[in-house]
Amino acid sequence: MIWLTWRQFRAQAAAVAAIALAFALVLAATGRRLADLATTYRDVFDHLTANDRHLFYAGIVVIAVAPVIIGVFWGAPLVARELEAGTHRLAWTQSVTRTRWLAVKLGVTALAAATAVGLLTLAVTWWSQPLDGALSSTHGSLPSRLTPVSFAMRGVVPIGYAVFGVVLGATLGAVLRRSLPAMAVTLAALIFVQIAVPTWIRAHLMPTAEQTVTFDRQRLDGIGISDNGPGTTTHVTVNTKGGVGNWVLSNQTVDASGRATGLPSWFGSCLPPPPAPGTTEGPVKVQGPDTLDACFTRLNAEGYRQHVVYQPAKHFWPLQWVELALFLAVSGLLAGFCFWWVRRRLS
């Protein structure tokens, strides 16, 4: 049965393995220089070439896409193609029980997916380690590894996504009994999961940290104005202590009673006027340092504080393992359902 599974699977496996290996080789060839850069300079960002930055984002895209591709092209047709072509009648009447047939097929495919994506994520994680959260001394940065942009494209979590993709695809294929619809639904479902997990789930996997801080220039990260005529609200974002690498979940101004609020209207006069329509928007120049400091002092005196909720950078690995465990557990449950469906409902 393992032989048959491998015989049916080897072409697809070879294709994915070739792509994964090629990408890993490119990373291996360029990665050493980055590691050297990081030990030499503090502001790595300023020493990167455009090519480096493209590769950085390519790494994110590849690891985001790989589990989806694997789920759609390995998982969805796994059972569906047999049902579609009627070959399940051939496979299920050899001297191998249906349970064993599915166990081997699903096991081999999931293992191959975990290996392929595991290799990729190992390469990408190693390669981008010096770059994650890299800052410039003046302007610009790369996202840190805990932010939703790159968390699921680093460490061990991508393996969980790949296994989940295969099991989800296989289950949908068994239920829908047609490859193409199964592939389409798998694609949609996996994209949804990749958006839903960072949006609604990941932040709650571990207790968050929070800080209520006073305003000062060192902490200022940016000031945003949404100009909707009268009642204009202004938002300030500030750095949390330790700053780099934290995943900020909410960054809100609270008044003296602790209620979330906007900044008081007088704060608007502390800021430069918005650029006139038609002019190009340059970097916002904060009015004279004295003015802003005075405004901050007044804000602090009136009881305004900035309330920041975040996942601290040190939660990266614990969160990785928890999310991996979550995906493997859900995959296990789904696989159980798949076995039940193939044994009972397809007869």
Place this chain on the structure above:
Amino acid sequence: MTAVLRAEGLGKRYRRRWALSDCTLEIPSGHVTGLVGPNGAGKTTLLSLAVGLLAPTSGTIEVCGGRPAADAAQLAKVGFVAQDTPTYPGLSIADHLRMGAHTNPRWDDAVARSRVERLGLDPAQKAGRLSGGQRAQLALTLGLAKRPELLILDEPVASLDPLARREFLQVLMEAVAEHEVSVLLSSHVVRDLERVCDHVVVLVDSQVRVEGDVEALLDNHVRLTGPRRDPAALPADQHVVSASHTDRQSTFVVRTDAPVLDPSWTVGRLGLEDLVLAYMEGSRAVAAGPVLEVLR
């Protein structure tokens, strides 16, 4: 004589439609049994139940002394050539034989290889490029080399041209003689089965109409032709299977163990095809009769 297949009150329902209902059946071992009936009569359902691809909705079925597909040992006892003889198009003939060797404990590689050779097939050829007849032969080879106690074939010749049909059935018969395997095969073309079967089961409208040894059935069914008369007027030991009337003449197919003595009848012997058709017609008349009455 033991039974290779025993069904009791067997039924299978798809959503709200019964594809097979209340089927009680015993097929003796050591025979080639033909399962005949019109399209949609439930032949494929019955055979799928026998190999465990389907699970019964009601009743029980036992094949070679066990529940179909209960475990690997049970699966090894039953060979199956499915309708349209599915094979993996991307795999070569040699790959299919290797698959058989890897998935069947009693696989007979010598038989498989010599059969492929005798058929003149190139083992390196992909199954997807075989003709319908060759694919059917490959499926049969897989079924036989598994060395099952019972080989089940579902409409194996339905999609073949007459020549390929004859070849296939001939090969099947040779193999049956050689390996002493019981065979259960279905077809909606009775003439195909006439040559090969010594036992027959007629399935119409998801129910078993008649079943038994072909010789015995042909001996105790006769066609009576004579002046028109009411079927109720026939002697009690003559069971009417089908009846047709013209203005002056009646034709009955009846089942009877006693010789027909009434001199007004012309008594004719039936072939298997006539017999099966009589049962198909008979059940249609029963089903359609009252409805037509109402419509009139």
